[in-house]
Structures are given as C-alpha cells and as structure tokens.
Amino acid sequence: MTTKDGEVQIPRCARDDREGARDDREGARDDREGARDDREGARDDREGARDDIRVRVGADGRLLVALDNRMIGVRVRQCFPWSEPHRHLSLRDDDEQEVAFVEDPAALEPESRRALEHALAVAGFVLEVTRVVDIDEEVEIRQWTVETVHGTRSFQTHLDDWPRVLPGGGLLIRDVAGDLYRLPDPHELDRKSRELLWAFVD
Amino acid sequence: MDHEIIERYIGQPVRLPGDLRARIEREWGGKPVQLYALVDLDHALKLSESWLALGPEHVALARRTAGDEWDVVSVNRSRIHAVKDAPGLSANTLMLLSAPDDPPLMLLRYTQRQRGAFENIRFVLEEALAGRMVSGVSSNEADRMYAHAVARPVRDAQALVAGGGRESRVILRLLGYLKPYRRQLAFGLSAATVITLASLIPPYIAGYLLDRVVRPAQEGKLSRETAAGLAWIAVATMATLYLIRQAAAHVRLRFMAVLGEWVARDLRAELYEHIQRLSLSFFSRKKTGSLITRVTADTDRLWEFIAFGVVDVSLSLVMLVGLGAVLLTLDWRLGLIMTLPVPLFCWLIYWHGESLNGLFIRGWRKWSRVTDVLSDTIPGIRVVKAFNQEAREIDRFDERNEDVTEQFNQVHVAWTTFWPLLMLGVHATTVVVWAFAIPRLLGHGHPLSPGVFVSFLLYATMFVAPIEVIGQMARTVNRATSSAHRVFEVLDSEPEVRDVEHAVRLTPVRGSVSFENVTFAYDGVRQVLRGVSFDVAPGELIGLVGPSGGGKSTVVNLIARFYDAAGGVVRIDGEDIRRLETGHYREQLGMVLQDPYLFHGTVMDNIRYAMPTATLASVVAASKAANAHDFICRLAQGYDTMVGERGHTLSGGERQRISIARAILHDPRILILDEATSAVDTETEREIQEALERLIAGRTVFAIAHRLSTLRRASRLFVIEQGRLAEAGTHAELLEINGGIYRKLYNLQVQLQ
Numbered sequence: 001m002t003t004k005d006g007e008v009q010i011p012r013c014a015r016d017d018r019e020g021a022r023d024d025r026e027g028a029r030d031d032r033e034g035a036r037d038d039r040e041g042a043r044d045d046r047e048g049a050r051d052d053i054r055v056r057v058g059a060d061g062r063l064l065v066a067l068d069n070r071m072i073g074v075r076v077r078q079c080f081p082w083s084e085p086h087r088h089l090s091l092r093d094d095d096e097q098e099v100a101f102v103e104d105p106a107a108l109e110p111e112s113r114r115a116l117e118h119a120l121a122v123a124g125f126v127l128e129v130t131r132v133v134d135i136d137e138e139v140e141i142r143q144w145t146v147e148t149v150h151g152t153r154s155f156q157t158h159l160d161d162w163p164r165v166l167p168g169g170g171l172l173i174r175d176v177a178g179d180l181y182r183l184p185d186p187h188e189l190d191r192k193s194r195e196l197l198w199a200f201v202d
Numbered sequence: 203m204d205h206e207i208i209e210r211y212i213g214q215p216v217r218l219p220g221d222l223r224a225r226i227e228r229e230w231g232g233k234p235v236q237l238y239a240l241v242d243l244d245h246a247l248k249l250s251e252s253w254l255a256l257g258p259e260h261v262a263l264a265r266r267t268a269g270d271e272w273d274v275v276s277v278n279r280s281r282i283h284a285v286k287d288a289p290g291l292s293a294n295t296l297m298l299l300s301a302p303d304d305p306p307l308m309l310l311r312y313t314q315r316q317r318g319a320f321e322n323i324r325f326v327l328e329e330a331l332a333g334r335m336v337s338g339v340s341s342n343e344a345d346r347m348y349a350h351a352v353a354r355p356v357r358d359a360q361a362l363v364a365g366g367g368r369e370s371r372v373i374l375r376l377l378g379y380l381k382p383y384r385r386q387l388a389f390g391l392s393a394a395t396v397i398t399l400a401s402l403i404p405p406y407i408a409g410y411l412l413d414r415v416v417r418p419a420q421e422g423k424l425s426r427e428t429a430a431g432l433a434w435i436a437v438a439t440m441a442t443l444y445l446i447r448q449a450a451a452h453v454r455l456r457f458m459a460v461l462g463e464w465v466a467r468d469l470r471a472e473l474y475e476h477i478q479r480l481s482l483s484f485f486s487r488k489k490t491g492s493l494i495t496r497v498t499a500d501t502d503r504l505w506e507f508i509a510f511g512v513v514d515v516s517l518s519l520v521m522l523v524g525l526g527a528v529l530l531t532l533d534w535r536l537g538l539i540m541t542l543p544v545p546l547f548c549w550l551i552y553w554h555g556e557s558l559n560g561l562f563i564r565g566w567r568k569w570s571r572v573t574d575v576l577s578d579t580i581p582g583i584r585v586v587k588a589f590n591q592e593a594r595e596i597d598r599f600d601e602r603n604e605d606v607t608e609q610f611n612q613v614h615v616a617w618t619t620f621w622p623l624l625m626l627g628v629h630a631t632t633v634v635v636w637a638f639a640i641p642r643l644l645g646h647g648h649p650l651s652p653g654v655f656v657s658f659l660l661y662a663t664m665f666v667a668p669i670e671v672i673g674q675m676a677r678t679v680n681r682a683t684s685s686a687h688r689v690f691e692v693l694d695s696e697p698e699v700r701d702v703e704h705a706v707r708l709t710p711v712r713g714s715v716s717f718e719n720v721t722f723a724y725d726g727v728r729q730v731l732r733g734v735s736f737d738v739a740p741g742e743l744i745g746l747v748g749p750s751g752g753g754k755s756t757v758v759n760l761i762a763r764f765y766d767a768a769g770g771v772v773r774i775d776g777e778d779i780r781r782l783e784t785g786h787y788r789e790q791l792g793m794v795l796q797d798p799y800l801f802h803g804t805v806m807d808n809i810r811y812a813m814p815t816a817t818l819a820s821v822v823a824a825s826k827a828a829n830a831h832d833f834i835c836r837l838a839q840g841y842d843t844m845v846g847e848r849g850h851t852l853s854g855g856e857r858q859r860i861s862i863a864r865a866i867l868h869d870p871r872i873l874i875l876d877e878a879t880s881a882v883d884t885e886t887e888r889e890i891q892e893a894l895e896r897l898i899a900g901r902t903v904f905a906i907a908h909r910l911s912t913l914r915r916a917s918r919l920f921v922i923e924q925g926r927l928a929e930a931g932t933h934a935e936l937l938e939i940n941g942g943i944y945r946k947l948y949n950l951q952v953q954l955q
Contacts, residue, residue, distance in 0.1 A: 058303075059303045059304065059305060060297070060299050060300075060302065060303065060304060060305060060306050061297055061305065061306045061309050062286060062288075062297065062299075062306075063288075073286070075288040075289070078291075081291060094286070121247070122247070122288070122290055122293050122295060122311070123288070123290040123291065123293075124290065124291055125243075125247050125290055125291060125292050125293035126291050126292045127292060127313075138360065139360055139683070139684045139687040139688070140359060140360045140684075140687075140688070141211075141356065141359050141360045143211060148249070150243075150247060150248050150249045151248060151249030151250075152249075153213075153249060154211065154212065154213040155315075156211055156355075156356055156359065156360075158359055160566075160570060162567050162570070175315075175355075176355040176356055176358075176359040177313075177314045177315040177317070177355040177356075178292075178314035178317070178355075179292045179313050179314045179315055180291050180292045198560060198564075199559075199560040199561075199563035199564050199567075200563070200564075200567065
C-alpha cells in the first residue's frame with residue numbers, strides 16, 4: 001500500500017473467504033447487506049480507488065466513505081491518539097476491517113475534512129479535567145472527584161494504576177470502567193489540585 | 203450492594219426515576235420498561251442526565267428540559283431496521299436507524315461507564331432484528347440489571363463486604379473470631395492490665411522512698427534501722443513488681459501471639475474451604491494472585507492486628523488516661539503542664555503519618571517503575587539480547603533505581619527529622635515542668651516535695667510509648683480493615699452452583715446427556731447458548747466443532763455443572779442436572795484439557811489425583827494405556843519424579859499423557875476432551891490420539907477440537923455456531939450438506955494442509 005499525505009487509501013484485505021460465512025450470519029439485516037455489498041465492491045476495485053474517495057456524514061448520521069459511487073459506513077480510529085491525534089486515521093467498517101486510511105485530513109477536500117473532524121471530535125473525546133477536588137484511598141481503589149469541562153465527575157482507579165504522562169504534556173488517567181481523563185500539566189492547575197496530584201506526578 | 207456502590211462511589215442515579223418510569227409506561231399503554239441505561243453525554247459532549255428505556259414494543263429517550271421536566275420521545279421498535287454503534291476513547295455512540303437514507307431514530311452518546319447497560323439494550327434489539335427473542339429480560343429485573351452493569355467495574359476492582367463497609371462493623375466482625383478463644387483472650391487482657399498497673403507503682407514507690415524514708419532519715423526524724431528496713435521493703439516490692447510485670451508480659455505476648463495465630467488459622471481454613479466451594483464465575487472475576495494474597499498476606503496482617511494491635515491500642519488508651527489521672531492527682535499544676543500537650547503530640551504523630559502517605563505513594567509509584575523494568579526484561583531477555591538492547595535496558599533500570607532511591611531517602615529525611623523534633627517537644631515539656639517545679643522545690647509558692655517531683659518525672663517518661671501507639675492507631679486500624687474487607691469479601695461470596703436439598707445420586711451414571719432448549723448467558727443478558735437441544739446416548743463420542751466463541755466450551759461447562767443453565771434443562775440419565783449431588787456426579791466425570799495442569803508432587807501423585815488409594819499396578823496400567831509409561835520410565839526417578847511448580851519440566855505432550863492417565867485411572871462415565879491434542883506436534887498427537895482412543899472406549903465423550911481430522915471417529919458431530927446447534931450428524935453426513943458450515947470448515951482445513 002503506497003502512501004502519500006492526504007490520500008485516503010484502501011488496504012488489501014485477505015479475508016474474502018470469511019465474508020461468505022459472515023454473510024450467512026447477518027443475512028437478516030437488510031441494511032447491513034447493502035453496506036456489505038458496497039464493501040465487497042470496494043474491495044474488488046480497491047487498487048484503483050484513490051483521490052476520488054471522499055468522506056461524508058450520511059443522512060442517518062453515520063460517517064461514510066465514498067468510493068466512486070459506493071458508500072461505506074465507517075468509524076474513525078486514531079492510530080496515535082496522544083502522539084498525533086489529528087493525523088493517521090484509520091476508517092473501519094462494522095467488522096473492524098480497515099476500509100481506508102487517512103494520513104493527513106488537512107490534505108482532504110474541505111467537506112471531507114469537516115466530516116472527518118466532526119467524527120474525530122466524538123471518537124477522540126476524553127474527559128478534560130480542569131480541577132482536582134479530592135483524592136481518597138479506599139480498600140483497593142482510589143476515589144477521585146474532579147471538575148471537567150463537561151461537568152463534575154467522580155471516578156475510581158486501582159490503587160496500583162498511576163497517571164500516565166502524555167507525549168505532548170499533561171496526564172492521562174484511566175478509571176476502572178475504562179473512561180479516560182486528561183489533565184493539563186499540573187503547573188497549569190490551581191494550588192489545591194497541584195497539592196493533591198503531587199504524589200502522582202514527578 | 204450494587205445500589206450502594208453507585209450511591210457511594212459513582213454518583214449517578216441508582217435507578218430510573220420512578221415518576222419518569224411511570225410516565226414512559228403510561229405512554230406505552232401500560233407496557234413495562236424491561237431495560238434502561240443512563241445517557242450521560244449530550245450532543246455537545248457535556249455530562250448530562252437522559253435515559254434510554256427499552257420495552258417489549260418501544261424504545262424511549264427521556265431528556266431533562268431546562269424547566270427540570272422530562273421530554274420523552276418514544277419509538278416503536280418495529281421502526282428500527284438497524285442498530286449501529288461507534289466506540290470511541292471515552293464517548294460511544296449508539297444509533298437506532300430506520301431506512302438507510304432516513305435520519306437516525308435515536309443517536310445516543312455515553313461514556314464507558316454506561317457501556318454495560320447499553321450493551322444489554324443493544325443485544326436485545328439486535329437479537330430481535332435477527333428474529334430471536336431474549337429470555338430472562340423482564341421488568342422486575344430492570345433495576346437490578348442497570349445497577350449490576352454500572353457498578354460492576356467498581357465491584358470487580360474492590361473488595362466490598364456485604365451489608366456495608368463501615369470500619370467499625372468490619373472490626374467487630376473480625377473480633378467475633380476471638381469468641382472461641384475467650385479464655386485465652388481474658389488471660390491476655392488480664393496480663394496486659396497487670397503490666398499497666400505494675401508499671402504505675404514503681405514511680406510512686408520511688409517518691410515514697412524519697413519523702414518518707416530518705417529525707418526523714420537524713421533529717422534524723424527516722425532511725426537509720428527503720429529507714430533501712432523500709433527501704434529494703436520498697437526495693438523488694440519493686441523487684442517483685444518487675445518480676446510480676448515481666449511474667450505478665452510473657453503471658454500476654456505468648457497468649458495473644460498464639461491467639462492471633464489461631465484466629466489467622468481459622469480465617470485461612472474458612473477462606474480456603476469457601477474458595478473451594480465457589481463457582482467458576484467467581485474465579486473469572488478475581489485474579490489468582492489476589493486470592494492467594496488474601497489467604498496468606500491478609501490473614502497474616504490480621505494476626506498482627508489481633509496479637510498486638512487490639513491490646514496495644516486499648517491499653518495505650520487506658521495508660522494515657524491513667525497516667526493523666528495519676529499526674530493530676532500527684533500535683534495538678536505540674537500535671538496540667540504535662541497532660542495538656544498530649545493531644546497535640548498525638549495529632550502531630552497522626553499528621554506525620556498522613557504527610558508520609560504522599561511520600562509513600564510517590565515511593566510506591568516509583569518502585570513499580572523499577573519492577574516494571576524487571577518484569578519486562580527478565581521474561582523477555584531473549585528479545586533484549588536478540589536486538590542488542592542490554593545497554594539501553596541497563597540505563598533504563600539505573601535511571602529508575604536512582605529515582606526510587608532518591609524518593610525513599612526523602613521518606614527517611616522526613617521521619618528522621620520528625621521523631622527527634624517530637625522528642626524535643628516532649629523534653630521541652632519536661633523542662634517546663636522543671637522550670638515551674640524548681641522554685642516550689644526551693645520553698646517559693648505552693649510547696650512540692652522532692653519525692654512527689656521524682657515520681658512525677660518518672661511518670662512523665664512513660665507518656666511517650668502510648669502517645670506513639672495512639673498516633674499510629676488510625677494507620678493500624680486502616681491496614682487491618684483493608685485486609686478484613688478482602689477476606690470477608692471472599693467469605694461473603696455465595697457459590698452460584700449449589701446442591702438442592704435431598705439431591706439425587708446416580709449410581710452409576712450411565713452417560714446419557716440431554717440438552718432441552720438450553721440458554722445461557724455469563725452476564726445474565728448476552729446469551730452464548732440460545733436454545734440448544736440434543737440427546738446423546740451412553741457410549742457416544744460427540745465431536746463439538748465450530749468457530750471460536752460459538753459456545754462449545756459453554757456446552758461442556760454446563761455438562762460439568764460449572765454453571766447452571768439460565769433457561770431450559772440439562773439432563774443426565776434423564777435427571778435434571780440441578781437435582782444431582784454435584785460432588786458425586788463429578789466423581790463420574792473426567793476432563794482432559796488443552797493445557798493440562800499438573801500439581802506439585804510426583805508423577806504418581808498426579809496420576810492418582812482423583813483416586814489417592816489406587817494401587818501402583820493400576821497406575822502403571824493407566825500410564826501404559828495413556829502411552830505415558832515409556833517416557834515416565836525414562837525419567838531418572840520414574841513415577842517418583844517431582845513435577846509441577848519447581849519440579850521436573852515435562853513437555854506439553856508428556857503432561858497431556860499424564861493427564862490422560864489420570865482420566866483413565868479415574869474411569870469416568872462421561873468424559874470431556876477440550877482441545878486435548880491441539881498444542882502438540884504430529885508425532886505426539888498420534889500417540890495421544892492412540893491413548894485417547896483407549897480412554898474413550900465405553901464412555902460418553904464430548905470432544906472439542908479445531909483439527910477436524912481428529913474427530914473422524916466421532917459417532918456424531920455437533921456444529922455450534924453463535925450459541926446454536928447449527929448442524930448435527932456424522933462426518934460423512936455433514937460433508938453432504940451443500941453450503942454447510944462443517945463442510946466449509948473441513949474444506950478450509952484440507953486446503954491448508
């Protein structure tokens with residue numbers, strides 16, 4: 001698969017033989033059938049598809065990749081959510097197969113870029129912490145109360161889970177349910193937050 | 203308990219508001235809400251409170267309006283043509299779609315916390331779209347299902363004791379384990395009281411000697427003989443007191459240490475017995491290491507608390523109060539100087555402990571960075587060497603090692619600064635006492651006798667030890683309650699598979715197995731078996747095939763009664779498996795697993811695991827039948843070779859043949875082979891296959907295998923896919939089915955070969 005900035009590329013998929021079985025299983029779902037047909041078609045001539053591929057938001061609210069005359073419903077996955085969150089985007093179908101790869105959305109035509117940026121805002125959403133209100137230790141868990149730009153939130157981490165320092169600065173905490181909380185560099189926080197976080201950062 | 207977790211930790215509604223539920227059900231013409239989930243993100247990705255409710259015919263979305271009212275939008279389920287989800291890092295999107303080009307019926311965003319509740323709803327909708335009904339979803343269960351899904355991550359992460367986790371309640375429950383040892387406890391506590399009293403008398407005698415014997419004798423008011431007599435009596439009394447004190451100390455240490463050990467033993471025994479009775483679902487939730495820690499380290503910590511913590515804390519309290527009372531009685535002015543700072547000292551020690559906590563967390567965090575390097579590089583040493591990264595790994599370790607040393611040195615700086623300063627404070631109090639006492643000793647102000655003053659000073663030195671214990675009391679109790687929580691959590695877990703009263707014994711099991719419309723879901727909603735039915739006659743060899751995750755292992759788990767079916771019935775010889783005495787039934791069941799487990803012990807112990815009294819001749823016969831005898835005899839110590847943890851290392855094929863010998867010796871009526879030959883080479887597979895053929899003769903066998911060639915001899919093959927029995931028949935019959943799953947799988951494997 002050759003790569004050029006801004007190109008939406010279609011990977012070679014070597015799993016055609018499994019498609020048949022999957023088709024049988026999902027036969028009852030008309031809409032899926034349609035999407036699958038599109039995908040099959042897209043795979044057939046994937047070698048040829050390049051610059052004419054566009055990204056759109058469908059009438060039903062889904063993100064679609066337009067390949068020639070075909071529309072494929074996709075979801076966005078950031079390959080580097082912390083190192084380079086806005087580039088290297090994998091567009092994947094319902095079966096988590098990569099349909100297209102966008103190295104740099106900036107090189108896409110404006111409407112595609114807007115559609116992708118909108119989808120990216122949701123896919124890359126994490127809770128942005130603005131203030132740490134309290135950190136308390138309980139049996140086997142640590143209880144955090146924080147204020148985020150999205151509202152106040154309490155969450156729990158394992159006692160031996162530590163905040164992770166992000167490449168671009170700031171911290172990332174993952175709670176027991178899997179939600180992610182991004183904190184700015186502690187120096188940018190208020191004094192009490194800094195004091196509470198002191199034990200958890202260098 | 204799930205409601206309590208949500209209320210206490212998660213801070214979101216514990217259930218769908220009652221008025222809203224009633225309104226939704228009214229709008230649905232009385233149809234009940236069967237499942238619901240909190241939609242905690244709005245379209246602008248702000249945290250919000252909306253609700254998604256699922257009923258038998260409708261789905262409703264209720265959003266809170268600006269006026270704190272509920273805006274409810276209901277959609278008939280027949281309009282839903284597709285359900286799509288888009289998982290994100292923390293925001294997931296669920297879309298209920300109608301026709302492809304129509305706007306979505308509902309577009310809902312939620313954080314990972316709500317994922318379990320949403321997946322339940324999504325599962326039911328998708329099953330309905332596929333024309334399947336999900337059993338077990340009822341309006342009575344809606345609250346429980348929601349709470350279970352939301353609280354689950356916290357419940358799995360934390361050891362929570364049933365009935366609330368208040369420290370006092372947990373400590374009281376722990377102390378309940380002292381009940382059988384009341385006599386020993388009484389001895390220990392009495393001895394501790396004697397120590398306290400015996401410690402309080404010598405300073406008084408010292409003062410008495412000075413004021414009533416030494417000074418009168420020096421001033422000539424008491425004859426030297428009388429004074430000497432009294433002095434010797436005082437010395438003898440003191441000697442006796444010290445003897446009594448040490449004897450009591452001996453009794454106390456011995457009784458309480460032994461008592462603590464007994465309580466720890468009782469807890470370990472109860473814990474281990476309970477762990478053995480728990481169902482497999484419990485073990486899938488808890489890590490092995492965590493359970494081992496509970497039986498070992500946690501009970502050891504509880505021993506420490508019972509042996510010393512309980513008495514030390516209670517006696518230190520008594521001692522402080524007693525000393526305060528004695529000092530105030532001796533001289534209330536000086537007594538006040540001594541006692542008033544005591545609460546401050548206790549608080550300072552507590553504060554010091556709390557401030558060290560932050561340093562310890564930093565130290566702990568940095569220590570884990572050191573152990574991360576070790577646990578990365580030691581198991582992965584081949585990779586490190588292959589890529590010539592030794593120097594980089596050494597640098598990584600050195601940097602972290604340096605960092606953790608620096609951190610722990612900060613801890614040492616903190617405590618080595620604090621304690622001398624605290625003692626300086628105590629000594630400063632003594633200096634203040636001297637400063638107030640000297641004028642009075644010299645005759646100014648209220649008179650003070652030297653004897654009283656000496657007694658006073660001796661009592662004052664006794665303050666330090668109880669202050670220290672009281673200051674650290676919070677930490678001691680915290681540590682003990684944490685351990686007690688972890689231990690009690692296991693004890694409070696109920697086994698999900700239990701015998702009914704008057705359970706039936708099948709003697710012997712003939713081996714017929716029937717599934718009657720069996721459904722099963724590990725989490726209560728997402729079914730991994732959907733109405734599976736079959737009848738297997740005694741002596742049949744059934745091959746279970748199909749894609750991974752299709753439900754094959756669940757079928758054998760239900761036959762072994764590791765779990766009970768959620769719907770339908772599993773019958774053994776026509777009897778509902780739930781009515782059988784589980785232990786007796788499993789005695790007649792054998793399993794050979796993909797990764798056979800050998801316990802620490804000899805080869806013979808492992809073969810005889812289920813029949814410890816089997817003769818050596820039968821062990822050899824079973825080993826021969828299992829094609830294991832030859833390689834066992836090649837081992838220097840033969841059947842007496844130690845294997846398992848820290849024992850002789852055997853290859854996968856050798857361990858497999860030992861486990862087959864174990865099964866042959868056990869002579870089960872129903873045998874389960876779970877991928878028994880998948881992890882070995884072709885030659886070993888041939889030997890194992892031979893052994894298995896001897897093993898399966900005359901038994902009912904369920905064999906799971908991915909290599910279909912190993913199942914050619916099967917009486918019948920069951921193809922399990924997506925929780926259903928998709929195809930059943932002999933190898934030849936299944937190959938005849940045009941477009942059949944088995945035929946596809948078989949052709950695929952033939953092509954690969």
